[in-house]
Amino acid sequence: MTIGIIGLGAIGTAFARTLARAGIEATMSNSRGPDSLKALARELGASIKAGTREEAARADIVFVAVNWTRLPAALAGLPDWNGRIVIDANNPIEPPLFKPVDLKGRVSSELVADLLPGARVVKAFNHLRAEILAGDPQADGGRRVLFYSGNDTAAKAEVAALIDRIGFVGIDLGSLAVGGKLAQFPGGPLPNQNLIKIG
Numbered sequence: 001m002t003i004g005i006i007g008l009g010a011i012g013t014a015f016a017r018t019l020a021r022a023g024i025e026a027t028m029s030n031s032r033g034p035d036s037l038k039a040l041a042r043e044l045g046a047s048i049k050a051g052t053r054e055e056a057a058r059a060d061i062v063f064v065a066v067n068w069t070r071l072p073a074a075l076a077g078l079p080d081w082n083g084r085i086v087i088d089a090n091n092p093i094e095p096p097l098f099k100p101v102d103l104k105g106r107v108s109s110e111l112v113a114d115l116l117p118g119a120r121v122v123k124a125f126n127h128l129r130a131e132i133l134a135g136d137p138q139a140d141g142g143r144r145v146l147f148y149s150g151n152d153t154a155a156k157a158e159v160a161a162l163i164d165r166i167g168f169v170g171i172d173l174g175s176l177a178v179g180g181k182l183a184q185f186p187g188g189p190l191p192n193q194n195l196i197k198i199g
């Protein structure tokens with residue numbers, strides 16, 4: 001299983017750190033190209049390489065963490081998705097105004113999925129602040145909880161296995177329409193709930 005990351009800001013870097021800590025290989029990319037990620041690659045160690053957006057998008061699981069209004073450009077012109085898994089870590093809001101986007105009654109992940117024809121989209125890694133996600137998932141005698149949701153059971157199982165491998169506890173919230181809404185920021189009840197599962 002290969003992993004690619006598109007967007008290496010706060011949340012993409014936090015995800016990359018969790019992979020690096022577990023020794024999992026990944027290719028990371030941003031809008032400025034691999035040279036701009038050389039220092040981060042050195043810091044993260046041998047398992048995380050800098051690449052192009054296209055290289056990252058060819059992975060079996062592609063983690064996307066890009067500013068909401070830049071998602072169309074970040075996901076344009078990539079190879080056909082052909083059932084590859086995309087983890088949508090995005091929220092429909094962005095600094096500096098933090099003005100909620102009009103989703104026209106849909107869940108933000110459904111709008112992201114529209115940009116990813118043929119991909120199996122799993123919403124995850126979006127409910128905690130980046131500094132908490134980057135930290136040790138073992139805390140207070142238990143493991144930190146991450147939520148995931150999606151419409152494809154097999155894709156969710158692969159994301160659940162990854163969540164487990166990097167030391168978190170995953171909780172399946174159901175479909176994108178149901179779980180995506182619960183975990184969505186703003187609007188859902190789960191964002192910023194920093195939960196630890198004991199035992």
Ligand SMILES: NC(=O)c1ccc[n+]([C@@H]2O[C@H](COP(=O)([O-])OP(=O)(O)OC[C@H]3O[C@@H](n4cnc5c(N)ncnc54)[C@H](OP(=O)(O)O)[C@@H]3O)[C@@H](O)[C@H]2O)c1
Pocket residue numbers: 006007008009010011012029030031032033053065066067068070073074075089090091092093094125126127128129130131
């Ligand atoms: N920050 C958090 O605590 C947090 C928590 C949960 C969810 N989220 C969500 O995660 C997403 C990212 O947030 P962030 O805070 O990580 O943002 P950020 O720090 O501003 O980073 C955004 C990243 O997106 C990349 N990007 C922008 N346009 C691109 C393009 N056309 N192609 C490839 N990469 C592109 C940027 O690359 P360049 O710098 O090279 O342009 C940058 O690496 C947002 O949807 C946000 O709502 C954030």
